[in-house]
Structures are given as C-alpha cells and as structure tokens.
Amino acid sequence: MPIASPFPLDPPASEMPWIARATELAVDFAQHAAELDETAQLPVDNLRRLHEAGFDTAWLPQSYGGQGLSWLSFGRVLTIVARACPSTATIWLMHLGAAYGLVHLSEEENAGFFARELAAGKRFANALSEPTGGNLFLVPLQVARPVEGGFVLDGAKRFVSGCEIADYLLVNALVDDVPAFFGVSPDDTVKLLPVWDSVGLRATRSQLITFDSTLLPQARRCTKRSEEPNPIPIGLPFLSIGVAEAALEALREHACGRVIPTTGQPLAAMQWVQFAAAGEHVRLRAATLLAAQTAWLADQRSPLVNPSSLEAKLLANEVAKDAAALGVKIGGGSGYLKTSPIQRHFRDAQAGALMAYSAEVCQSEIGKALLSADAGA
Missing domain, CATH: 1.10.540.10 (Acyl-CoA dehydrogenase/oxidase, N-terminal domain)
Incomplete structure (x- = not known):
C-alpha cells in the first residue's frame, strides 16, 4: 500500500x-x-x-x-x-x-x-553580493558611514539581476558593525558597469553596479524582524528544476526523432539511453519532492524551511547539470550546435549551482549540521 x-x-x-x-x-x-x-x-x-x-x-x-x-x-x-x-x-x-x-x-x-x-508595476532588484564577499551576500563587508539623514555607501555590488530597469534596490552594508538593509532609489551616484557577458542565463544581465557616496536613507532602513518566508530560498530549487525539465524534454524529443541509420531505430530504443534517461527522471522526481516539501514548510512557517531549502537547492542544482549533460551526450554533434536547445539548457543549468548559496556552501552547511556533536539529539 x-x-x-x-x-x-x-x-x-x-x-x-x-x-x-x-x-x-x-x-x-x-x-x-x-x-x-x-x-x-x-x-x-x-x-x-x-x-x-x-x-x-x-x-x-x-x-x-x-x-x-x-x-x-x-x-x-x-x-x-x-x-x-x-x-x-x-x-x-x-x-x-x-x-x-x-x-x-x-x-x-x-x-x-x-x-x-x-x-503599480515598479521594478525591484537585490544589490547584496559584494565583489569580495563570495556567497556571504547577507553578511556585507562594506561599511556605510553616518551622515545627516542616514548613511553613505562607497562600494560595489555584483550579479544585480534586472538592475537596468530597477526602480528600487535592496542594499546592505555594515552599520555599527551590524548588517543593515535599505530600500534605495537609484540616482546619479549609482553607476552601472556593463560587464555581464555570461555563458548561461544571458538575458538576466546581472551587472555590476557601483555606489559613489550613495545615501542609504535612515527613513528607508529595514528595522523589523520577520518570520515571513522570502521567495528566493524557496524558489531557487524550482529554478533549477524548471531547467532540468526543459533539458529532459529536449533530450526526449531528440532521442525519439533521431533515427540510427544502421538499425532504422530511434535513439530512444537504445537500452543505454533508456537507462540513463530513467535515472535522471527519478532524480528529478526526488528533487521536485524535496523542493515541494520546502515550500510546504514555508507555508507552515516552520523553522525547518531554511535547512530544507539548502538541501533542495543542492539536489536540484546537481540534477539540472546532470540532466543537461546527458542531453549533450545523447544529442551528440547536433546537440552541440547553437541552433539546438540542448546546448542552451546545458549552459543555463550551470548557473544554479553558482548562485548563492553555491552548491559547495550548501554542502558545507549541510555537512556541518549532519556531523555536529548534537546532530543525533
């Protein structure tokens, strides 16, 4: 049963x-x-x-x-x-x-x-990741100095997706040695450095932006603690799951439509293709279930949502990369052409594991929790 x-x-x-x-x-x-x-x-x-x-x-x-x-x-x-x-x-x-x-x-x-x-349709963007901060996007190293009306920031933030159309930026900086968050309207002190020319997710245009004595208004400082979930840790696993689904669908279409001249059978009839596709399908199912559990925990406002989101992201990231790589393997030379969606899914699949928290940081946090002295308590 x-x-x-x-x-x-x-x-x-x-x-x-x-x-x-x-x-x-x-x-x-x-x-x-x-x-x-x-x-x-x-x-x-x-x-x-x-x-x-x-x-x-x-x-x-x-x-x-x-x-x-x-x-x-x-x-x-x-x-x-x-x-x-x-x-x-x-x-x-x-x-x-x-x-x-x-x-x-x-x-x-x-x-x-x-x-x-x-x-009203205004656009928002995260300006949190610092060039020297790695994955520690919630723990800024840049210090904002106090001025009348708030604080002034000199520095830079990277990977600001959609910054070119943003009406508001969520910006963090150290204030009195404590991370502080502000809602900032970009002005002439905020400059865009168009350096984004990535391998995958090219249309995100996640540029580097600099702050030159930019005012972080005290009136727009975030001062509350909230138990409400944030969409990003919940959503990142589903982002990779969507890429993995697209990669497996492109694989299926290619395998079913490509006929082997010597046998007259489609690639999909080959046992190794069936075995490999089945393995990735099952892993994708597992990743989807784990991501769904994370979303359910968020609906319950459970404190377990954060550790669950790390596990879900790690698995989804790896599944997306592996499913896309299998697509390239089965697609062969034709899947390597720029006209094929297979190569695009492969490039896009790499991005999830690089987004904070990266797959390595997720592994580190999960491993530390698993091997801590009171893990079995």
Whole structure:
C-alpha cells in the first residue's frame, strides 16, 4: 500500500487557475527564449506580462494587497516559467525577493509604500553580493558611514539581476558593525558597469553596479524582524528544476526523432539511453519532492524551511547539470550546435549551482549540521 505523504504535493485546488495562467504565458515565453539568450536582452515584455497577470503581488499577504497564495503554488509557477525561459524566471524571482523583503522587513508605513509600488508595476532588484564577499551576500563587508539623514555607501555590488530597469534596490552594508538593509532609489551616484557577458542565463544581465557616496536613507532602513518566508530560498530549487525539465524534454524529443541509420531505430530504443534517461527522471522526481516539501514548510512557517531549502537547492542544482549533460551526450554533434536547445539548457543549468548559496556552501552547511556533536539529539 502506498504511504500517505506527510505534506501535499499539489497547490490547493483554489489556486490551480494561477497555474493554468502561468502555463499559458509560458508558451509564448518559450518561443522567444532562444532569441533573448542569443542577444542577451532583458525579457522586459515577459516581466510586464507576469505583472499584468497579477503574479507580482500574488504571494503577499492580503493585508498588503496580495492574494496570500501558498508557496506550493509559487514553486509550481516558478518551475513553469523557468522551464520556458529561465532568465525570465531568475529576474522575476530576484525582483520578488527584493520587493517582499522590503515589505516584510520595513515598518508599517514603508511596508505599505513598497507593496503599493510593487502593485503599480515598479521594478525591484537585490544589490547584496559584494565583489569580495563570495556567497556571504547577507553578511556585507562594506561599511556605510553616518551622515545627516542616514548613511553613505562607497562600494560595489555584483550579479544585480534586472538592475537596468530597477526602480528600487535592496542594499546592505555594515552599520555599527551590524548588517543593515535599505530600500534605495537609484540616482546619479549609482553607476552601472556593463560587464555581464555570461555563458548561461544571458538575458538576466546581472551587472555590476557601483555606489559613489550613495545615501542609504535612515527613513528607508529595514528595522523589523520577520518570520515571513522570502521567495528566493524557496524558489531557487524550482529554478533549477524548471531547467532540468526543459533539458529532459529536449533530450526526449531528440532521442525519439533521431533515427540510427544502421538499425532504422530511434535513439530512444537504445537500452543505454533508456537507462540513463530513467535515472535522471527519478532524480528529478526526488528533487521536485524535496523542493515541494520546502515550500510546504514555508507555508507552515516552520523553522525547518531554511535547512530544507539548502538541501533542495543542492539536489536540484546537481540534477539540472546532470540532466543537461546527458542531453549533450545523447544529442551528440547536433546537440552541440547553437541552433539546438540542448546546448542552451546545458549552459543555463550551470548557473544554479553558482548562485548563492553555491552548491559547495550548501554542502558545507549541510555537512556541518549532519556531523555536529548534537546532530543525533
């Protein structure tokens, strides 16, 4: 007899129309993904359509004008978008992470302001990762000095996805030796250095930006502690899962459509192809279940969501890379051509493991917890 799952695998039935809406949008997103990748253009139209469909505010509490949807539905929506166009999914995830962070960590007046700006279609971006900070994006090294009205920051932040269209930046810096977070409107003191020319996720345009005596307003400082989950740690596993799904689908289409001249059989009939595809399919299922459990824990506001998110991200990152690599192996020379989606999925799959927290940092944190003296308590 099957064992009943301790957590639901699907979003509530009442939220399924949102899944259908995302699926409909994703059809068009997929048609333009290769072009956006080739030209490294921001998917502005995709982001606009997500906003107009109500997805930007859907997971905010109703008290801030949102729908209060479940994080299980968020994972499903993000997977659908990432499968179609992972650059769109990445920018959208970071946009929500910055916006929701500012709403939940700000005092009531500022929280309402940022929620209204999000609802109005304003764009948000995370400016947290420092050039010398590695994965420690929540523990800044750059010090902001006090001035009238707030603090001044001189420094730089990297991998700021969507910064070219951002109306607000979530910025961190050390204040009195303590990490502090601010909502900042970019002005002439914030400069963009267009150095982004990546191998994968090219349409994210995650540029380096510099701050030259930029005011971090005390009035926009985040001073609250919040138990509300942030979309980014919940969403990162689903980002890689979407890439893995796309990679396996491209593999399947190639294997079923490519006929071996000597046998007259498709590649899909070869046993080694079947065995390899089955292995990746099962691992993807496992990664999806672990990510879904993380989303469910977030819906319960469980303290276990953070360690679970590290495990889910680690597995999803590795599954995406392995599934994409298998696609290249089965695709052969034709899968290595720029015209093939196989090579694009391979390039995109590498990015998830590099995003903070990287796969190595996840391994380190999970390993330390597993091998700690009181782990078995």
